[in-house]
Amino acid sequence: MNLTERDKKHLWHPLTQHKLHDTMLPIVKAKGAVLTDDKGNDYIDGISSWYTSVYGHCNDYILEKVGAQMQQLDQVVFSGFTHKPAIELSEELIKILPNNQEKLFFSDNGSTSTEIGIKMALQYHFNNGEKRNVMLAFEDGFHGDTFGAMSVSSLSVYNGPFEDFFIDVERIPVPTEDNIEAILSQIEELVNTKAIAGFVYEPLVQGAAAMKMHNAEGLNKILQTLKKHNVLLVADEVMTSFGKTGKYFASDYIDVKPDVICMSKALTAGLLPMAVTSCTQQVYDAFYDDDISKGLFHGHTYTANPLACAAALAGLELLQSTEMQDNIARITASHKQFNEEVKNHPKVGATRQLGVIYALDLNIKMERYGNLRDKLFKHFMDSGVFLRPLGNTIYILAPFVTTDEQLQKIYNSIKEALEIV
Numbered sequence: 001m002n003l004t005e006r007d008k009k010h011l012w013h014p015l016t017q018h019k020l021h022d023t024m025l026p027i028v029k030a031k032g033a034v035l036t037d038d039k040g041n042d043y044i045d046g047i048s049s050w051y052t053s054v055y056g057h058c059n060d061y062i063l064e065k066v067g068a069q070m071q072q073l074d075q076v077v078f079s080g081f082t083h084k085p086a087i088e089l090s091e092e093l094i095k096i097l098p099n100n101q102e103k104l105f106f107s108d109n110g111s112t113s114t115e116i117g118i119k120m121a122l123q124y125h126f127n128n129g130e131k132r133n134v135m136l137a138f139e140d141g142f143h144g145d146t147f148g149a150m151s152v153s154s155l156s157v158y159n160g161p162f163e164d165f166f167i168d169v170e171r172i173p174v175p176t177e178d179n180i181e182a183i184l185s186q187i188e189e190l191v192n193t194k195a196i197a198g199f200v201y202e203p204l205v206q207g208a209a210a211m212k213m214h215n216a217e218g219l220n221k222i223l224q225t226l227k228k229h230n231v232l233l234v235a236d237e238v239m240t241s242f243g244k245t246g247k248y249f250a251s252d253y254i255d256v257k258p259d260v261i262c263m264s265k266a267l268t269a270g271l272l273p274m275a276v277t278s279c280t281q282q283v284y285d286a287f288y289d290d291d292i293s294k295g296l297f298h299g300h301t302y303t304a305n306p307l308a309c310a311a312a313l314a315g316l317e318l319l320q321s322t323e324m325q326d327n328i329a330r331i332t333a334s335h336k337q338f339n340e341e342v343k344n345h346p347k348v349g350a351t352r353q354l355g356v357i358y359a360l361d362l363n364i365k366m367e368r369y370g371n372l373r374d375k376l377f378k379h380f381m382d383s384g385v386f387l388r389p390l391g392n393t394i395y396i397l398a399p400f401v402t403t404d405e406q407l408q409k410i411y412n413s414i415k416e417a418l419e420i421v
């Protein structure tokens, strides 16, 4: 039996209806921007394996650092114990985070990082003697698949069985030039009628909503208004952090800084699962008390796993290197040029870009998981490019180390796709 057949026997894949999609492609190797399948075919990883492997797959520097850590300390309980990889990571991460961030809480993935952000917001008010039981979120947001994260997400279209168990959430649209005044009035109304604890938002780019982008000025006004009413600002930067937008964090484009920041994808350079929820001293202080029950009683077995911390530390070093910053600038400029070439094509609708994130909408109605989407996906793979269209949106979020030649291959494959849809 080959790997695909053996896979079918016992494996259940994420976000998959197995009756409709039963064939999984075995990937046996990855290096730099390239994935290799079991038949030896290469694919350029145009989405950095869900935005994680931004410094390239199996990056030698990261492997060396994690290898060395592996010889020293593999795993230890993070309650009552601490270790150098976590301490060093906290020092280095705080240096590049928005300067109001002071404390880091570790977990394992993006969903848990937002789950913790939501808990921080609810308990922050609870500890301060005020019961606030409603969260605020953007329409079309995605924040993960655990219950709190699902509740604030509105994109999870297949959440029917769970909806009765969601926490209470109010929604506002993302800001545009035209609707910002209406949003601000809606917020004034909401804070007067509901006990809004926190606002969970993907700053500037909504990843799962097909890289939908909004402007920093509008978001800034929303955050200003919410801050006035002591609504805790929880930035979900799981997708937007670590250089992808052209700055270390999308929040760096915005004057009002978040109270809490969630990060995960790309934190460990794609090597190991880990997440961090950072917060301000003020948030931390609301949990700091002689009363034990005011603490944040949340924890995961692999909290601050030393190997994952070592990978993250090495990743932060690479991110801040001149070489990586030059790569980000190079890809940003390259996407701009590609956009000039395709934006007036009759099949192309809106296009958008922030840093190395580029997206174009096809002028065609498409289902998120429909046949045309599958046809497009197959076309990309046949041409040696791994891209995952989201509905009628084609987007690129390739590793920072993707070469000019590899970028051209991605662009050419997209241009061909425009001719076959």
Ligand SMILES: *Cc1c(COP(=O)(O)O)cnc(C)c1O
Pocket: 109, 110, 111, 112, 114, 142, 143, 144, 145, 202, 207, 208, 236, 237, 238, 239, 240, 264, 265
């Ligand atoms: C992917 C993602 C999550 C969920 O992260 P997981 O690691 O898949 O649980 C949450 N928020 C945003 C913005 C994401 O892109």
